[in-house]
Amino acid sequence: xxxxxxxxxxxxxxxxxxxxxxxxxxxxxRDAVCVxxxxxxxxxxxxxxxxxxxxxxxxxxRVFYENLEVNDPLPPYGDKPEYRxxxxxxxxxxxxxxxxxxxxxxxxxxxxxxxGNGMADYIEAEGVDSLEDWDRYCYYVAGLVGIGxxxxxxxxxxxxxxxxxxxxxxxxxxxxxQKTNIIRDYLEDIVEARVFWPRTVWSKYARSIGDxxxxxxxxAAVSCLNELVTDALRHVPACATYMSKLR
Numbered sequence: 001x002x003x004x005x006x007x008x009x010x011x012x013x014x015x016x017x018x019x020x021x022x023x024x025x026x027x028x029x030r031d032a033v034c035v036x037x038x039x040x041x042x043x044x045x046x047x048x049x050x051x052x053x054x055x056x057x058x059x060x061x062r063v064f065y066e067n068l069e070v071n072d073p074l075p076p077y078g079d080k081p082e083y084r085x086x087x088x089x090x091x092x093x094x095x096x097x098x099x100x101x102x103x104x105x106x107x108x109x110x111x112x113x114x115x116g117n118g119m120a121d122y123i124e125a126e127g128v129d130s131l132e133d134w135d136r137y138c139y140y141v142a143g144l145v146g147i148g149x150x151x152x153x154x155x156x157x158x159x160x161x162x163x164x165x166x167x168x169x170x171x172x173x174x175x176x177x178q179k180t181n182i183i184r185d186y187l188e189d190i191v192e193a194r195v196f197w198p199r200t201v202w203s204k205y206a207r208s209i210g211d212x213x214x215x216x217x218x219x220a221a222v223s224c225l226n227e228l229v230t231d232a233l234r235h236v237p238a239c240a241t242y243m244s245k246l247r
Contacts, residue, residue, distance in 0.1 A: 003095035007034055010089065013082040014041050028156040031096060032104040036148060038093045039112055042074065042086055044141070047119045049077045050193050054123060061120040065113040068097055068105075079192065103155040111148035115140055127195045131231060134179070134198040139171055142178030146170035159247055166245070172238035179232035183225065187213055201227055 011034055012019045022033050043064050046057060067074065071094045076084040086093075097105060118140025128134050150170040153159035163170075182189075182196045189196060190210055202209045204227075205220040212221040 003092040004031075006089060006092045007038060007096050010082065010086050011038060014038070014086055026156070026158060028158055029152065032100050032108070032152050032156070033149070035093060035097045035100065036108050036111075036152065038086065039068070039097070039108060040115065040145065041083070042090055042093070043112060043116055043119070045078045045083045045087060047123070047141075048192070048194065049079060052077060058120040058123050061116040061123070064116040065109050068094055068109055068112065071095070071098075101155065104152060107148050107151045107155065111144050115144050118144070128198045130200045131198050134196075134231075135175060137196065138175045138178040138182075142174035143171035144174070146172075146174035153246075160245070162245075166242065169238050169242040169245075172235045173242050176232055176235035176239050179228070179235070183228050183232065197224075197228065201231075 008023070011022065015037065018037055022030060022037060025033055043061070046052065046060050046064065049057070052060070067090060071091050074087040074090045076088045078084040078087055097108065100108075118137075122128065122137050122140070125133075128137050147167055147170045150159075150163040150166050154161050154163040186197065190213060195209055197209060199209075202212065202224050205224040206212050206217060211217050212224060
């Protein structure tokens with residue numbers, strides 16, 4: 001009970017918007033989605049913490065899924081106290097993970113494995129170059145989330161079993177949401193020395209991506225922003241189709 005209480009408490013601290021939705025889920029789904037979110041939040045914390053040496057960060061990401069079988073706290077990485085708290089108490093997340101059905105545990109472990117390796121690949125590549133790269137990066141960090149959630153929906157019995165196979169629609173849902181976040185988080189990422197805007201787009205408008213935050217470059221920045229928003233909007237029809245299939 002202590003681990004369950006901790007998981008829902010930290011959930012409300014690391015994500016206000018997702019927490020509000022997760023808390024409204026039916027009993028059959030709530031714990032699985034809570035654990036899924038917290039595991040991926042911890043994984044994302046490792047990816048985002050640029051204070052970790054690159055080689056060490058890559059190695060941690062590639063084997064992060066193995067922490068689901070160890071039940072130990074993790075090093076207190078993270079740029080926010082609530083993230084560091086989650087890492088230090090990751091064993092409590094694993095406690096709740098172990099209460100889930102085998103089908104749910106398999107989904108969470110598989111997605112964590114694939115996502116960690118995808119994140120590591122992009123750290124090695126030192127950023128996102130083309131729009132195709134942007135799609136691939138967003139697939140690893142969000143498209144896989146869409147796939148995982150769809151499989152959890154099906155495993156709960158609350159949604160049609162077809163959600164197990166709705167890969168393309170689930171990926172497009174993830175890509176749209178992730179691109180929205182990346183576009184919005186431009187300044188925060190620049191300050192933290194992270195670059196997720198595709199180079200082939202921003203380089204048409206500035207010599208350095210950091211130049212786009214300067215007031216003198218406002219017109220070029222808006223043009224760049226519009227191009228990225230337009231690309232993200234192509235996923236909207238698939239999102240509408242996916243949402244229409246939910247019960």
